[in-house]
Amino acid sequence: MAKKQISLFLGAFACLALIGGGCAVVEETPDDIISTDGEEVTEEAPIRIGWMGPLSGDLSSLGEDALAAAELAVEEVNEAGGIDGRLLELVAEDSRCNAKDATAAANKLINIEGVKLINGAACSPETTAVAPIAEQNKVIVLSYCSSAPPITDAGDYIFRSYPSDAFQGVFAANYIYNDLGKRKVAIMNTQDDWGIGLSGAFKNRFEELGGEITSKDEFTPDRKDFRSELTKIKASDAELVYFPGFTEASIAALKQVTELGIEKPFFGGDTWADTTIHESGLAEGITFVVPKTSLSDDFVSKMEARGANPTVCSPRAYDNIKLFASIIEDVGTDTEKIKEALYNTRNFEGVAGPISFDENGDLTIAEYDVFRIEDGEQVMLTK
Missing domain, CATH: 3.40.50.2300 (Response regulator)
Structure with a gap:
């Protein structure tokens, strides 16, 4: 991938958590991005990936750390030239670790922002609430921190890089x-x-x-x-x-x-x-x-430089971006092909450890x- 200038798209608006607005991104870029039917998109269009997690309320520190890690991964992919010359764009929403706000966040990401890939959510009630919406719209959800056992049966488009409870x-x-x-x-x-x-x-x-x-x-x-x-x-x-x-x-x-x-x-x-x-x-x-x-010193130092905690869920939020990028580089932006590639993922080397998914989108092992x-x-x- 050709080296080019860093260009991380994090949106024009700040997080409006205190008034319940969530943390949204509004961009004047082409609506799309990832196709479900194999249609071509312009090479200049960024590849948009949604992110969900608690940026306010209980566990907001967890969400802030996870968002920082996802931003770091996006920056690194973009520094290296993006994917076939296309940059990644992260679209973040505050889901506040509850089903109601997660539902609103998912609807905005899917129906307004048009994303077809979501890095999240964090808390299990969030992911459980989002799953039916994602399934209906054929949107891939890859949670970095949800561990409730029922998520195993949440749907064909639901994955998690965090082990089940x-x-x-x-x-x-x-x-x-x-x-x-x-x-x-x-x-x-x-x-x-x-x-x-x-x-x-x-x-x-x-x-x-x-x-x-x-x-x-x-x-x-x-x-x-x-x-x-x-x-x-x-x-x-x-x-x-x-x-x-x-x-x-x-x-x-x-x-x-x-x-x-x-x-x-x-x-x-x-x-x-x-x-x-x-x-x-x-x-x-x-x-x-x-x-x-087994976090590398490099990852830890980069997270600490951002004032973020490099433990628990944040490494997996980082790994999810890198995994999405690797798969898109291999199979393109068709979501059905990305989904198939996720199910076939074996021993992808992430900073949190190797990632392999079973037939339910769960990790095959946990330590x-x-x-x-x-x-x-x-x-x-x-x-």
Whole structure:
């Protein structure tokens, strides 16, 4: 690919999150881009790729990091001359980690911006809500962070480069039972696709191993008062609390754990990798699971130069752009050919690790690491 001047199209308007407008891009470029019927488009037209994630509200830091990573990947592709001389254009929308805003974001990306490829969404409720819209319009969705097990059956156009919680829940149960030696666990999980799926996979495996679930409580993602459940758990014989929850709810719960003097260890899911939790002053001693990554120093330094966190979901948002670019370079812009190429992807080398998809658009394998917060720092417990 010929070297040419960097030209990253990120739009003319800033994110209007505070008034509910999302983060949209408006460009006076040809409407299209990727064709579903093999029609030719002008060589000068950019190849537009949609992006979705939370840029405001709970988990906004996760979304901001993922967007920074996607922007980095677009810049790198464009620096190298684009794809057959055509540049990539990223069209970003704020989906706020909920189904309602994700639906609005998807409708705008598909029906107004005309994209046929979406890098996203982040949260499982977002991707679950977007899937029927994408299927109806034959738009490819490649999530960088959605892990709820039901997404496996979301549709032919739905893929994810982030492992299913069918893996994470089993891994957490095995680790808590075998490595930590705990036999009695209380569960508190957010009441959405992600929390229900993850806690369900954990519960099934933990009980298979011979462990006991002493209690299981669910809470809405915006819940802030957990004193009733925590008081009950404090008085129980639970040896550990498994807590799949998002950032704001987790911080509120951890604050009340301290206030109530609960000394039982808390073990979380991958959302607890959010540095907002670590920096809250309430995270000392918490343990959590995240998908294993072997990030290069180059990627880490480039992300840090942008003031972004290079862990958890952001490497996969970067990898998704690079994977789309690689496939388009090979098969062109017809979405049916891109979809077929995704299903045939084997061992694509991403910064987060190799990517191979199964017949459902899920990763074929998943590996995890366990971290604990000690003296305010993440300490890896797995080898």
